[in-house]
Amino acid sequence: MTNILISKLNNQIIQCKKCPRLSAYIKTISINKVKRHAHEKYWGRPLSGFGDSEAELLIIGLAPAAHGGNRTGRMFTGDNSGDWVAKVLHNNGFATKPTSHKIDDGFDLINAYITAAVKCAPPQNKPSKEEINICSYYLREELLLLKNVKVIVCLGKISFDTLKRMLGIKHQKFFHGNKFSYDDKTILCSYHPSRQNTQTGRLSWDQWNEIFLEAKAMLSN
Template structure:
C-alpha cells in the first residue's frame, strides 16, 4: 500500500532514512534512478567514492569521475534481472554505469553478448551504444565501497532501492541471476518482502543453484539462479570459467522465455 504524504518522513539525501523514504514513492524505474543518484545516506561510502574521484588512477586521470550512486542498467520491462555486489571504484564509480569500465564488467558483458543478451561485447562508457536485451543489471549497494566490502548497515540502508526496483520490474520479471554470495544474501529478504515465497530452510548460494519461488498472488513463479561473481580473482583461479558463466546465462535466458 502506498503511503499517504502525511506519513512520509521528511529527509534530505544525506539522511540515513532517505532511501526508505524516497524509493517507495518512485512510480517508474526512471523516477527511482533519478532519486537514487542523489543519495548520500552512507557517509563512509560517500567519502570513499568522492576520494577515489579526486585521487583517480593514472590511467584515468583525464576522466571526470561519476562519483555518485550508480543506478541499474537495462530495460524497465526486463524478463531477467542480474544482481551483483556494488560498483567498482574505478569502474562504475568512474563511468556512471554498472559493470562498465572494469575487468568484471568486461567478462560479464562479453558473456551477455555471446548468449545474445547484449548488443555488443564491450562496455567502456555511457553512450558507447551498448544495449541489453530483456535484461536489467542492478546491485544491492549502489556506491563503490572501500575494498569492495560494504558493511551490513550500508547494505540494509541501500536495500529499499533494490526492493523498489524489483517491485517495478515484477510485472515482467521471470528470472533473477545473483552473482556471488553477498548479492544472494541481500536479495533473499527483498524477494520475500516483495511477496515471493522462499522455501524453508532458505536456499543456500552456490554456482548453478536454481530455486523456484512461488508467487501466491499471481500463481506465477520466479526462477532464482546463483552464479559465481565474475571477479578478477574468480576468473584467475578458475573458480568461474567463461563456459560456466555462459551456461548460467543461457539457462536463465531459456527460463525467461518460457
C-alpha cells in the same frame, strides 16, 4: 508508466547520501584517481540500475567498481567484470554488443536489467551490513517496478543474501549454479565475475556462460 517510475527512482538513487562512509569514499577516489585513469573525469556518485524496463531477466551484482562503474557512470562498464558481463550477455542475446567501456558506447540491454545490492562503490568491495540494509530499499523498489521479471541471476553471495532476506527465502544457500523457484520467478546463483574469481579459475568461462544459457532457455519456454 514503468519507465517514468524507474527514472524517478533512479534519480533518487543518484542523489542518495544515506551512507556517510560510502559517500566520502566515492568522492575521495574520484579525486585521487588511479594512474591509468588520471586524465578522466569520474562519475563519483551512486549508480542506478539500467536496462530494459520490461525485462524478464534481472541481474543483481554486489556494487559498482571503484574505477569501473564509479568512473564511467554505468554498472559493469569499464572494468574486467564488465568485460565478462557484456560478452556473455551479447553471446546469449541479452545485449547489443559484446563490450561495455563507456556510457555512450552503444551497449544496450535486451530483455534484461542490471542492478546491484549496493549502489555505491565500497572500500575493498566490502559494504557493511548497515549499508547493505539501507540500500536494500532501492533494490526492493526496483523489484516492485520490474513487473515482468521471471529470472533473477545473483552474482555473488552478498547479492544473493540481500535478495534472500528481502524476499524471506528460507532453506537456500549460495553456491554457483544453485537454481530454485520463488513464487513466479526462478533464481540462479553465480560466482561474481571478479578478477579474484576469473583469474584464479574459480569461475571459468564455461561455468559463467552456462548460467546465461540456462536463463535464456527458461525465458524461451
